[in-house]
Amino acid sequence: MSSERDLRDEMVEAGKRLYFKDLVAACDGNISARLDSRQVLLTPSGVSKGFFLAEDILKVDYDGKLIEGRGKVTREMDMHLGILKARPDVNGVVHAHPPTATAFACAGRDFHRVLLPEVIFELGAIAVAEYALPTTTEVARSVLRVLDAETNAVLLSNHGAVTMGASVLRAYYRMETLEAVAKITSAAEQIGTPRYLTPTEIDRLHRLIAPPNERRRAAAPVLSSVETEFVETLVDEVVRRLSAT
Numbered sequence: 001m002s003s004e005r006d007l008r009d010e011m012v013e014a015g016k017r018l019y020f021k022d023l024v025a026a027c028d029g030n031i032s033a034r035l036d037s038r039q040v041l042l043t044p045s046g047v048s049k050g051f052f053l054a055e056d057i058l059k060v061d062y063d064g065k066l067i068e069g070r071g072k073v074t075r076e077m078d079m080h081l082g083i084l085k086a087r088p089d090v091n092g093v094v095h096a097h098p099p100t101a102t103a104f105a106c107a108g109r110d111f112h113r114v115l116l117p118e119v120i121f122e123l124g125a126i127a128v129a130e131y132a133l134p135t136t137t138e139v140a141r142s143v144l145r146v147l148d149a150e151t152n153a154v155l156l157s158n159h160g161a162v163t164m165g166a167s168v169l170r171a172y173y174r175m176e177t178l179e180a181v182a183k184i185t186s187a188a189e190q191i192g193t194p195r196y197l198t199p200t201e202i203d204r205l206h207r208l209i210a211p212p213n214e215r216r217r218a219a220a221p222v223l224s225s226v227e228t229e230f231v232e233t234l235v236d237e238v239v240r241r242l243s244a245t
Contacts, residue, residue, distance in 0.1 A: 007033045007041055007168065008054035010092075014172040015043065018096050019050025023175060029096040029160075032080035033168050038062065040084060044071025075135035082140040083164055086147060092168030097160035098179035100186055105155040113196040115185050120205040122177045123163075124150040131157040153178045 002010070011031050018024045018031075029049050033041045042058045043049065058069035062085065064077055080093045104111075111119065111126040119126065127146035132138035143154050143162060152174055153163045163174035188194040197205075 002167075004035060004041070005054070007035065008057050010168045011041060011043065011057055012052065012054050014092075014094060014168050015049035015052060017172055018094070018175070019048060021176065023096045023098045023179060024049050025097065029094070030074045030076050030080070031095075031168060031171075032077075032084065032093045034084055034091040035059065039067060040081065042074060042077060042080060044069065045074040046072060076139065078137045078140040079143055079162065082144050083147065083162070086144055087149070087164065089149075089166065090164040090171075091166055092171040093162060093164045094168070094171040094175050095160060095162045096175050098175060098182070100182040101155060101161050101179050102159070103186075104182050105161065106158050108157070110155070111181065111185070114202055115188065115194055115196055116181055117197075117205055118177055119181055120202065121209060123153045123174055123181075126153045126155065126178065126181075127151045128155045129157060131159070134159055 011033055014031055015029075018029055023029070027046050027048050029043075030045075031043045031049070035041050038061055040060050040062065042060055043052060044056055044058050047056060056069075056071055058071055058073060059067045060073065060077065060081075061067055062081060064073070064081060066073055076095055079095065083093050084090060105128065110128045114120065125148075127148075129139075129142040129146050132142040139156065139159070143156070146154060152165065153161065155161050161175065161178055163171050163178060165171035165174055185194065
């Protein structure tokens with residue numbers, strides 16, 4: 001596991017990338033990192049994500065109590081803690097306002113139809129959370145209602161987006177991918193009629209990234225009950241004939 005100093009530095013790096021890639025403006029957005037089973041690192045409220053220091057990062061417990069730091073705790077903390085509690089595989093959470101992806105959220109658009117393999121490879125699935133009053137616990141509840149083990153990006157209706165990953169930088173990269181998918185989808189719709197991936201093509205992508213043991217299991221033919229009965233009858237007949245010779 002990364003040291004606390006490494007995690008703080010990673011959060012600073014993610015913040016700079018968010019800001020200078022125009023995924024947040026002014027003091028928008030927030031970042032969190034799982035420190036251990038009792039503590040979480042969290043960016044403070046009212047600080048530009050492009051210019052905060054490792055020393056500015058706050059340390060809180062899983063009940064939201066401030067343990068260390070002089071800044072003000074972000075009112076989006078409940079969303080971060082809720083995701084980290086619900087997803088043990090997640091160690092980093094990024095909340096931002098990527099312009100094109102947020103425009104999709106404001107227009108009530110979703111990404112249930114897959115246009116790019118990167119959605120499957122990098123994001124797993126993109127969910128859409130119902131509108132909730134920003135900075136309240138309602139945001140956390142709206143996200144948790146749509147979050148499952150396969151979802152690593154959630155559009156927040158009329159608000160922004162949140163992504164998550166095994167590390168802070170992985171969560172950041174997923175935010176970058178989410179915005180890229182939104183931009184490409186928007187451009188494709190302006191140029192013509194997008195050709196979305198078919199269910200068969202999506203299934204093949206899932207099989208491609210499945211662990212080897214699951215891939216082998218998926219590749220094994222599954223017989224119907226009628227086929228199974230036929231095979232068993234055939235085997236019995238072969239055994240009978242061999243026994244008679």
